[in-house]
Amino acid sequence: MTDTETLPKVGAGATRRLFIKTYGCQMNVYDSERMADVLRPLGYATTETAEDADFVILNTCHIRERAAEKVYSELGKLRLLKEGKAGAMTIAVAGCVAQAEGEEIMRRQPAVDLVVGPQAYHQLPELLTRTARARGERIGAEFAPVDKFDALPKVRGVQGVTAFLTVQEGCDKFCTFCVVPYTRGAEWSRPVADVLAEARALADQGVREITLLGQNVNAYDGEGPDGKPSTLARLAYALAEIPGLDRIRYTTSHPNDMSDDLIDAHGELDALMPYLHLPVQSGSDRILRLMNRKHGRAKYLDLVARLRTVRPDLALSGDFIVGFPGETEADFEATMELVREVRYASAFSFMYSPRPGTPAATMGAQVPEAVSRERLHRLQALLLEQQVAFNAAQAGRVLPVLFEKPGRHDGQAIGRSPYLQSVHVEDARDLIGRIVDVEITAGQQNSLKGRLPPRSEQAA
DSSP: OOOOTTSOOSSTTOOEEEEEEEOSSHHHHHHHHHHHHHHGGGTEEEOSOGGGOSEEEEEEOSSSTTHHHHHHHHHHHHHHHHHHTTTOOEEEEEEHHHHHHHHHHHHHOTTOOEEEOTTOGGGHHHHHHHHHTTOSOOEEOOOOHHHHHHHSOSSOOOOSSEEEEEOEEOOSOOOTTOOHHHHTOSOEEOOHHHHHHHHHHHHHTTOOEEEEEOTTGGGOOOBOTTSSBOOHHHHHHHHHTSTTOOEEEEEOOOGGGOOHHHHHHHHHOTTBOSEEEOOOBOSOHHHHHHTTOSOOHHHHHHHHHHHHHHOTTOEEEEEEEESOTTOOHHHHHHHHHHHHHHOOSEEEEEEOOOOTTSGGGGOSOOOOHHHHHHHHHHHHHHHHHHHHHHHHTTTTOEEEEEEEEEOSSTTOEEEEOTTSOEEEESSOGGGTTOEEEEEEEEEOSSEEEEEOOOGGGOOO
16 A cells, blocks of 8 residues: 655645646547546645646657657756745656656756656556655656556546547557657557446546547457457447447547458447548658558558448548658659548648657658648648638538537537537537537638527437
8 A cells, every 4th residue: 555644745634736737649638637546546636737736747748849858848947946846846757758768857857756657657656655755766667558557546537528548558560750669568458348347437427428549549459258359349339338428439540450340330330420530641652661651542542432431421530741751742742642532621740850769760861841841831731721621511510519618708618529520609508518419500710610409409
């Protein structure tokens, strides 16, 4: 049992204050929520600012450009804040930067008390206690996902009607630009029973929509009730049987793991929302080979066609990297042609930047930054044009909207369409937590506007 008596206190009977700054992906959002869950029994309540906190955690991401530099910059600010409190603040770095650069973080920034990798944050209470005693290790960065999920509290402190649920971690794909296999480890999936238990608990707390998370979520192969590996499709069908759980999403997927049964599920399972994030990264077969993506342009387009056959209204999102080493103008134009053919409802696009330790970082023929930036501008203009067109096409339709939270205006509420768009509706604040048919009156760049039918016609 963890000894909490030596933990830092903020005064007799007072609640300790926790601030978590989250960088990067939805999995980090989930991890931050779970870190708060782990620390809640120790008396930690979350606060909105580092200035009010006794314990600050930076939950980091190593995917984006200059990720480590941004963390060190933030740590410099926290060091000054800690000094202003005469040292009465604990600082931790968690996540993928912590996994990749733990020793370097401790060396470069002595104000950091703890470094915790993404598979070790369940050890936070123990590490925090040891730090308060000024003894023991300060780095917990081993890969042990089974231990982590077994140790996490069964009840989550979720707020609202939507929640993330991690079902798979790690990656075995080894794309040449990516650090995930080195920071999150090999692919590993949670048992079906554990996922269903967490999902039931979420539904009991009022959650109506869950997003299943994984670095390669459609590679999910957790142990099923029969002791054999399951699939993401079978897991989705089981989740759809949980009373009160009406919507299921998943991210991030890989084209190579888009199995037949998962494609079929998109046409058969009403709870599986008609929105899929399916990263392709490039439309050029030559660049895809250099990226070690293990799929080509034709396979990707075939998957899109099959998915739209079973679910004609499916909306697609994607990821794109521009300026990968060796990319020519012809390679880039192949990406633009793919985008024109697929037509995305939304997408994420980035200019390539080297990640230390990845094969791409040592490849020759690095594309000049000015060239990459100009290509990115052209790609983003096309993707934005498609996003605006998709949103505008919703005008006049009636869509089921899950209302999530109050809007900025009196009486206004904001919900999500099946396609993950924000929908703003007046006179709807009392409908938060419900799924209601909404007539879409306008599609904007990043959201939709809608109006309610007569109250007598509204869904439960």
